[in-house]
Amino acid sequence: xxxxxxxxxxxxxxxxxxxxxxxxxxxxxxxxxxxxxxxxxxxxxxxxxxxxxxxxxxxxxxxxxxxxxxxxxxxxxxxxxxxxxxxxxxxxxxxxxxxxxxxxxxxxxxxxx
Amino acid sequence: xxxxxxxxxxxxxxxxxxxxxxxxxxxxxxxxxxxxxxxxxxxxxxxxxxxxxxxxxxxxxxxxxxxxxxxxxxxxxxxxxxxxxxxxxxxxxxxxxxxxxxxxxxxxxxxx
Numbered sequence: 001x002x003x004x005x006x007x008x009x010x011x012x013x014x015x016x017x018x019x020x021x022x023x024x025x026x027x028x029x030x031x032x033x034x035x036x037x038x039x040x041x042x043x044x045x046x047x048x049x050x051x052x053x054x055x056x057x058x059x060x061x062x063x064x065x066x067x068x069x070x071x072x073x074x075x076x077x078x079x080x081x082x083x084x085x086x087x088x089x090x091x092x093x094x095x096x097x098x099x100x101x102x103x104x105x106x107x108x109x110x111x112x113x
Numbered sequence: 114x115x116x117x118x119x120x121x122x123x124x125x126x127x128x129x130x131x132x133x134x135x136x137x138x139x140x141x142x143x144x145x146x147x148x149x150x151x152x153x154x155x156x157x158x159x160x161x162x163x164x165x166x167x168x169x170x171x172x173x174x175x176x177x178x179x180x181x182x183x184x185x186x187x188x189x190x191x192x193x194x195x196x197x198x199x200x201x202x203x204x205x206x207x208x209x210x211x212x213x214x215x216x217x218x219x220x221x222x223x224x225x
Contacts, residue, residue: 004156042200042215043157056212090156100145100204102213104156 003027004105006091012111015081021108023074023091031097032074034066035090037107043090049074050097081112117201122220125191133186133219135201140181145204147213148175148186150197157200157215160186196223 004025013019023032031050035043048056049068063085065077074091088107095101118136125131137146148160161168161175163184168175174187188195198218205212 042218043213045212045214048212092156100147100162101159102149102157104158106154106156 004091004093004103006089006105006108008108009106010109010111012113013078013081014113015083017081018077018079020078021076021089021091021110023076023105024072025093025103026072027093027095027103028071029093029095029103030071031094031099032068033092033094033102034074034076035092035104037088037090039087047076048097055097078110081110083112086110086112117203117216119199119201119217119219121217122222124222124224125188127193127223127225128190131188131191131195131221131223133188133199133201133221134183135185136183137201137203138182140203141205143205146175146177146181146184147202147204148173149200149202149213149215150195151200151218152194152197160199162204191221191223193223193225196221 007022033048034046036046037043045058046060047066052068063080067075088109090107091105092102145162145164147162149157150160151157161170161173163175163177176185198220200215200218202213
C-alpha cells in the first residue's frame with residue numbers, strides 16, 4: 001500500500017463551525033506533513049510531525065490545530081476559520097523526516113463561507 | 114533560502130523529449146535539487162532528486178550543471194499524462210530535514 005488517503009475530499013464550513021481533516025498512511029512512514037495550496041499557487045508547508053511529535057510549525061494561526069494520534073494518522077482541526085483560509089489542504093508522508101521522497105495525498109478542498 | 118527560477122510554461126509534442134530548465138544560482142554546497150510534479154486535481158508527486166551527479170530513474174533524468182547553478186529535468190518521451198506543473202525545489206541537507214519550499218513551477222502542456 002503506497003497511498004496517502006485524505007478525507008473528506010471536499011468540505012464546506014461556516015466561520016463558526018468546527019471541523020477536522022483526516023490523513024492516513026499505512027507505509028510505516030514516521031514523518032507526516034500538512035501543506036496548504038491556494039488556487040493557482042504552489043503548496044506551502046504548514047506543519048511537520050516526526051515520530052508523532054510536532055517538529056515544525058510554520059507560524060500557522062492557532063485556528064488550525066494539528067494532531068498526530070498515532071504513526072499512521074494525522075488530523076487537522078479547524079475552528080473559526082476565515083474565507084481566506086479556503087484552499088486545498090494536502091497531507092504528505094515520508095519514511096523519515098530526512099528522507100528525500102514525500103508521498104502526497106489528493107488533498108481536501110476546503111471552502112469557508 | 115536559496116531560490117529557483119523556472120519558466121512559467123512550456124509546450125511539447127507527444128512522444129518527443131522535453132527539457133525543463135531550472136536556475137538556482139544561489140545554491141549552497143549542501144542543497145539537494147528535487148523535482149516534483151502536480152497533475153491536475155492531484156497532490157504533488159516526487160519525480161527525482163540529485164546533489165552533484167546526473168541521475169536517472171524510471172520517470173525521468175536529472176542533468177546538473179558542473180557549477181550546480183542550474184539543472185534540467187528530462188522527460189525522454191512525453192505523453193499526454195505528463196501534462197502537469199513541474200516544481201524544481203532546493204532542499205537543505207542539514208538538520209532542517211525534509212522541508213520543501215515550492216516555487217512557481219513550470220506548467221507543461223503536451224500536444225498530441
